[in-house]
Amino acid sequence: MEYIVTVHQLGGFGLAAEKLNVSQPSLSTQIAAVESDLGVRLFDRSRAGVETTARGLDFVKRAQRILAEVEALRGTMLSDLPFGGRLRLGVLPSIGPYLLPQAITALHDAEPDLRVVVREENTLLLDDGIRSGRFDAIISTPEDHPNTMQHPLFVEPLWVAVAQDHPLAHRSSVTAADLTGQRLLTLDTGHRLSRIVYGIAGASGAIVSDDYEGTSLDSIVLMAATGAGIGILPDLFARRQGIHRSEVRVMPLVTPDSHRTISLLVPSDRTEKFAGALARILRSAAKALELNVIE
Known part of the structure; x- marks a missing residue:
């Protein structure tokens, strides 16, 4: 299982063999034996490299869980x-x-x-x-x-960040009514924050920018500073960093669902x-x- 997971992670038999400190023929033989025993192909091999098959991906996910449990069991038995x-x-x-x-x-x-x-x-x-x-x-x-x-x-409230010349920049806080028709900036959809922002937009009549999805909260602040929209920030970042940024005005967002x-x-x-x-x-x-x- 460790051999198969390592080949998947590194994308090659040679790199996996080097990391595991075994010979490549030995590693290939072991994996071939598993494929023969299960009657499935775990990897597609070509001159371009190694690609994990759909069945191989299923094997890898299950093997990772088993290996983690083995490691946890060993650690628990050897340590209090x-x-x-x-x-x-x-x-x-x-x-x-x-x-x-x-x-x-x-x-x-x-x-x-x-x-x-x-x-x-x-x-x-x-x-x-x-x-x-x-x-x-x-x-x-x-x-x-x-x-x-x-x-x-x-529970962490949310804040907004706007450019210093934005019409809302003079406010002490921002409400749902203030967001109507505004463009909101948020992280990519791999983050829960993005889904929260989409919910806020739907409830307030705002729209979420489809031109830009931030990879970090710092990048959202920078986009807000250019006037591209209103950045939505979590409380910890807003109070620890956002309020000290001179290029934006940061203030609390006061709406029913503006928290996580x-x-x-x-x-x-x-x-x-x-x-x-x-x-x-x-x-x-x-x-x-x-x-x-x-x-």
Whole structure:
């Protein structure tokens, strides 16, 4: 399984053999034996390289989950530490830089020998990671990750960013009525924020720009500064960075659905008692940032 997953990830038998420290003929023979035993072709081989077949992709996804469980089992048996001594934590890019510094310090104080590996990814990739076993836990929007054990953390309001010469720039806050006919800027559809913004647009009579989808919140701010539209920003980014940007005016968005819930999520088929303690540490960090914590 490890051989097949590695070939899929690297796109070639030679690179996989080098990474796994085995000979290429040995690796090819092992994979051919699996294909013969299952009666399926996992890879299409050509001079251009290796492409994983549809059945191969199904195999890889299932194998990743099994390998992750084996690794977790080994870690649990060899260590009394939470998450087997290593926590692989996925987090939304709009959350990680602001929430995690305080939380990681508190986590280290609680479990000084626990190794924490953090990776920032969008909503879709976080969901893939928690299902494939690539992550032990993620910090994300709970509605996007069904069939997980969910620990609600806080509710995060949304803000808007407009150019300094925008007609709304003098306002202290923006309402749904103010958005009527306006063009909204948001992240690409791999993020839950995008779907929230589409909902706000539908309820307020605004439109979501189809000319531009931001790859980061910084890029949304820059687009708003050019007058391309109204950027929609999460509270943590808006208060920690947005309000200090001279090229835009940033203010709260006051509409019924201008918020998102953030939770700690772990696989539902894994028992991890420390997840509750980790959630409490994250809530404490969120409270210090003056967020609306869900106790």
